[in-house]
Amino acid sequence: MFLAFVSDNPWLEAMARLGIIALLVPVGVIMLTWVERKVIGRLQMRLGPMRVGPYGLLQGFADTIKLLTKEDVRPDTADRWTFELAPFVIVVPVIMALVALPFTADLFVSNLTLGLFYIVAVSGLSIVGFVMAGWGSDNKYALLGAVRAAAQLISYEIPLVMAVLAVAMLPQSLNLAEIVTGQEDTPNIAYQSLAFLIFAISGTAELYRPPFDIPVAESEVVGGPTVEYSGIRWSMFQLGEFVSMVIISILGSLIFLGGWQWPWSMFDQSVPVAGQVVTMLAKTSLFIFFFMWVRVSLPRLRIDQMMSFCWQLLLPFAFLQIIINGLVLVYDWPNETLVLLSGAAAAGALYLTYRAARMSGVRYQPGYQQVGSVL
Amino acid sequence: MLGILKALQTTLKAALRRPVTVQYPTEKKVLPHRSRGLPVLLWDFDINEPFCTGCQVCARYCPVDCMTVTMKDNPNYAAGKSKRKKIVDRFYIDYARCMRCDICVEVCNFDAIVMNNTWEGVELSRYDRQELVMDLPALLRQSKSGELETPFREPMGVAHSGWAPKMDEEEAAAAEAASATRHHGTSPDAPTSPEQPTDPTAEGEAEKEGGEG
Amino acid sequence: MILTIDGELVVDVDPVIGYMHRGNEKLPENCDYRQVIGYHDRTDYLAQFNTEHCYVEAVERLAGIKAPERAEYIRVILAEMNRIASHLMFFGAFGTDIGLFGTSFMYAFRDRETIQDFFEEITGERMMYNYFRPGGVAWDLPDNFHERCTQVLAAVKLGIDQLDGLMMENEVVLARCRGLSQVTQEDGINWGLSGPMLRATGLKHDLRRAEPYSIYDRFEFDIPTGRQGDVYDRLVVRLEEMRQSVRIVEQALEEMPEGPIMAEGLKRVLRVPAGETYMRVESPRGEYGVYLVSQGSDKPWRHKVRGASFSNLSALRAMSVGNYVSDVIIILGSIDIVLCEVDR
Numbered sequence: 001m002f003l004a005f006v007s008d009n010p011w012l013e014a015m016a017r018l019g020i021i022a023l024l025v026p027v028g029v030i031m032l033t034w035v036e037r038k039v040i041g042r043l044q045m046r047l048g049p050m051r052v053g054p055y056g057l058l059q060g061f062a063d064t065i066k067l068l069t070k071e072d073v074r075p076d077t078a079d080r081w082t083f084e085l086a087p088f089v090i091v092v093p094v095i096m097a098l099v100a101l102p103f104t105a106d107l108f109v110s111n112l113t114l115g116l117f118y119i120v121a122v123s124g125l126s127i128v129g130f131v132m133a134g135w136g137s138d139n140k141y142a143l144l145g146a147v148r149a150a151a152q153l154i155s156y157e158i159p160l161v162m163a164v165l166a167v168a169m170l171p172q173s174l175n176l177a178e179i180v181t182g183q184e185d186t187p188n189i190a191y192q193s194l195a196f197l198i199f200a201i202s203g204t205a206e207l208y209r210p211p212f213d214i215p216v217a218e219s220e221v222v223g224g225p226t227v228e229y230s231g232i233r234w235s236m237f238q239l240g241e242f243v244s245m246v247i248i249s250i251l252g253s254l255i256f257l258g259g260w261q262w263p264w265s266m267f268d269q270s271v272p273v274a275g276q277v278v279t280m281l282a283k284t285s286l287f288i289f290f291f292m293w294v295r296v297s298l299p300r301l302r303i304d305q306m307m308s309f310c311w312q313l314l315l316p317f318a319f320l321q322i323i324i325n326g327l328v329l330v331y332d333w334p335n336e337t338l339v340l341l342s343g344a345a346a347a348g349a350l351y352l353t354y355r356a357a358r359m360s361g362v363r364y365q366p367g368y369q370q371v372g373s374v375l
Numbered sequence: 376m377l378g379i380l381k382a383l384q385t386t387l388k389a390a391l392r393r394p395v396t397v398q399y400p401t402e403k404k405v406l407p408h409r410s411r412g413l414p415v416l417l418w419d420f421d422i423n424e425p426f427c428t429g430c431q432v433c434a435r436y437c438p439v440d441c442m443t444v445t446m447k448d449n450p451n452y453a454a455g456k457s458k459r460k461k462i463v464d465r466f467y468i469d470y471a472r473c474m475r476c477d478i479c480v481e482v483c484n485f486d487a488i489v490m491n492n493t494w495e496g497v498e499l500s501r502y503d504r505q506e507l508v509m510d511l512p513a514l515l516r517q518s519k520s521g522e523l524e525t526p527f528r529e530p531m532g533v534a535h536s537g538w539a540p541k542m543d544e545e546e547a548a549a550a551e552a553a554s555a556t557r558h559h560g561t562s563p564d565a566p567t568s569p570e571q572p573t574d575p576t577a578e579g580e581a582e583k584e585g586g587e588g
Numbered sequence: 589m590i591l592t593i594d595g596e597l598v599v600d601v602d603p604v605i606g607y608m609h610r611g612n613e614k615l616p617e618n619c620d621y622r623q624v625i626g627y628h629d630r631t632d633y634l635a636q637f638n639t640e641h642c643y644v645e646a647v648e649r650l651a652g653i654k655a656p657e658r659a660e661y662i663r664v665i666l667a668e669m670n671r672i673a674s675h676l677m678f679f680g681a682f683g684t685d686i687g688l689f690g691t692s693f694m695y696a697f698r699d700r701e702t703i704q705d706f707f708e709e710i711t712g713e714r715m716m717y718n719y720f721r722p723g724g725v726a727w728d729l730p731d732n733f734h735e736r737c738t739q740v741l742a743a744v745k746l747g748i749d750q751l752d753g754l755m756m757e758n759e760v761v762l763a764r765c766r767g768l769s770q771v772t773q774e775d776g777i778n779w780g781l782s783g784p785m786l787r788a789t790g791l792k793h794d795l796r797r798a799e800p801y802s803i804y805d806r807f808e809f810d811i812p813t814g815r816q817g818d819v820y821d822r823l824v825v826r827l828e829e830m831r832q833s834v835r836i837v838e839q840a841l842e843e844m845p846e847g848p849i850m851a852e853g854l855k856r857v858l859r860v861p862a863g864e865t866y867m868r869v870e871s872p873r874g875e876y877g878v879y880l881v882s883q884g885s886d887k888p889w890r891h892k893v894r895g896a897s898f899s900n901l902s903a904l905r906a907m908s909v910g911n912y913v914s915d916v917i918i919i920l921g922s923i924d925i926v927l928c929e930v931d932r
Contacts, residue, residue, distance in 0.1 A: 043386050044694035047396040211760050297382040298760045300687030302914055305763055354376045378757035385753035395698050411712035438623035476626045476718045
């Protein structure tokens with residue numbers, strides 16, 4: 001492709017591809033912060049940043065320069081190596097996950113056969129980073145926040161992995177490129193609506209975005225795991241969060257929305273690279289917009305509500321999706337039955353969520369009256 | 376689930392409304408006519424002296440004691456140019472203390488003090504709090520330069536405060552006629568109804584100046 | 589606020605107050621009756637017209653002055669619009685407390701700014717109006733008052749519906765607020781609650797109906813009540829109160845007569861005959877009262893303010909013991925306190 005001149009030596013080729021990612025990722029994340037502030041501003045009926053650069057485009061760069069020039073503070077009694085290595089332990093696995101993600105048919109670093117498995121495995125390493133940050137801060141509340149963050153991350157990892165594996169059952173491959181080519185006629189979202197729902201919700205929880213942001217928003221209330229960090233280390237936490245958001249969005253558009261080739265493949269068209277990039281960008285931005293939209297509209301859940309939502313609702317339905325997929329594969333039913341079954345299960349999950357929310361928080365006391373519409 | 380969808384829908388529809396941001400300081404909203412800034416003194420252009428005679432009524436009625444006023448004999452009176460026997464000598468208002476309650480404007484017998492309804496009356500950041508104590512030239516500046524064209528004058532009639540300055544008969548008759556036709560508190564920018572004068576504040580000032588001159 | 593917690597549960601709550609005390613009751617003893625109005629603006633800085641209304645009615649009662657009709661209508665319109673503005677501020681702040689990323693704040697403040705701009709066109713100030721006087725109001729309304737008021741009401745109705753859609757049926761809000769700190773009717777009365785907190789428990793007590801002051805007995809409006817007295821009921825009561833206030837303003841706009849805005853025959857310096865009175869109004873927070881003792885001079889002898897937030901805040905401990913820490917913040921937000929009323 002465009003890297004033909006280095007294609008002889010696989011090491012140089014890998015370095016070139018990695019170099020492109022290393023350049024694009026920080027700039028992309030900086031622009032993503034601008035996009036987030038603008039989109040959230042518009043959803044709240046206000047302009048976002050407007051002052052720094054035309055339409056505030058340079059706001060992210062200004063913030064980055066400010067963060068990079070801040071003093072690197074470390075508490076005296078903090079455990080030095082744990083404290084200082086924690087941001088790296090969060091960011092490095094996230095960027096490692098980028099290695100296996102194909103952006104288009106040719107733009108990737110390495111198309112692993114076990115691509116999906118690799119991504120899921122590597123993104124689970126960030127949990128250690130949060131616990132390290134909380135422990136190394138020598139701060140009671142940071143430790144509390146870190147333990148909660150770890151609990152949330154571990155809990156929501158399971159439905160996420162189940163949903164993703166359920167989708168991988170259909171093309172019977174963990175290779176991301178094959179999953180995309182398997183969606184030539186219809187994207188997987190039509191067949192696996194329940195898995196999509198679980199993926200979206202667990203993804204939001206994995207990213208610590210509202211409504212699941214109580215561990216990191218504890219910085220407003222008590223302390224979060226990142227409370228003692230400043231300057232460049234704190235910016236690495238943010239980098240990790242935004243790159244994870246990009247990874248989950250790209251993953252979602254690859255395995256659910258049809259990747260770079262749908263809807264063009266429906267008409268048997270082969271698309272040039274630019275077209276594929278545009279398609280992937282459009283689908284990824286749908287996901288990113290969804291994350292920001294949900295952030296603006298929903299308040300945050302309490303930690304016990306979040307945990308019970310995961311274990312009592314998402315996990316059983318994730319297993320249900322796997323069982324449905326298994327039945328379809330074993331009995332060789334046509335894929336259209338999946339639409340019905342998965343759709344019905346998704347509707348059931350939504351209904352149960354609705355019921356749980358309406359009835360939740362009601363503590364049974366003597367003399368308590370039936371909740372209903374108040375007026 | 377439906378509630379969450381409704382919240383999402385509300386947020387999305389809100390994105391279609393016009394943003395409310397006014398990008399201060401490149402854009403500033405239009406201050407209404409009655410907007411109360413901090414008090415400033417008015418300049419009498421006919422005689423070229425302030426309206427204020429230094430009678431200290433405003434300083435006495437100020438709830439927070441932010442004004443210091445002294446008076447002196449008016450040289451223009453001795454020269455026969457003005458009807459004011461005394462004129463203000465020194466006038467200090469501590470803008471940091473003023474609570475913009477408007478009582479000084481209400482009680483002034485000579486309509487000499489008015490709340491500044493321009494942006495300068497509210498844009499008062501200073502690096503040192505001492506710079507917020509305004510002296511007489513600073514208080515007269517805006518009126519002298521003509522920027523303060525249409526201050527808000529609420530009526531100070533007898534019914535309002537129970538007292539009116541002594542006027543001779545033609546002045547009294549003119550004031551009666553003015554308050555009968557003038558609709559109290561009209562903004563010069565408001566849509567006027569047919570039976571009203573178009574710029575009652577200017578007419579009122581002209582009446583006053585015509586009466587005193 | 590000093591919280592004693594056991595793990596995640598709250599065992600004891602001790603609000604420490606007094607940091608906002610500014611002498612709101614003592615300083616007016618040196619001020620004449622017109623200068624005191626500014627103090628009331630600053631006591632409850634979100635419902636200024638309601639507090640001014642209480643004070644000037646107290647002075648009028650003592651002095652035997654009757655404000656003219658037009659002044660009464662102006663007072664009611666402005667007080668009700670101020671109630672809407674105060675409740676909008678509550679929704680903005682509450683949304684931020686429960687974790688909405690500033691959305692409810694922006695929505696609420698868009699309409700609150702509309703109302704404040706409208707007030708600026710009438711009185712000149714956006715917050716500390718100092719507009720009511722014993723005997724009437726300070727000056728008359730501008731010419732375009734009717735059109736502007738109708739415009740503002742239309743914008744406010746849209747804003748109320750927007751906040752309703754964002755928060756009232758949101759399942760996450762329900763999950764956080766339903767069933768939290770339920771208060772029964774007897775408890776509400778015993779703890780001294782008033783205003784929307786008392787009405788959320790189910791008691792239909794509104795001072796505008798129970799002891800009608802000014803001209804409130806001429807208007808038709810409902811009194812929204814809740815059922816369990818929990819945080820969600822308080823939200824609903826405040827939302828519906830906004831709609832009822834819109835109704836009152838619409839009725840008052842139609843009926844407002846022309847005429848003088850100040851009582852006749854008032855002296856320049858108001859001397860109030862000796863006596864005492866306690867006047868209370870329904871402010872957006874609850875029962876706001878002024879106890880005025882006069883000894884015949886032009887300054888009040890004793891000027892006591894009964895702030896609604898003080899009494900409502902005293903119930904915080906009973907309401908929050910046994911809940912989680914993150915819930916206590918929501919409960920505190922739902923009381924809708926104004927610190928200056930607590931400390932005066």
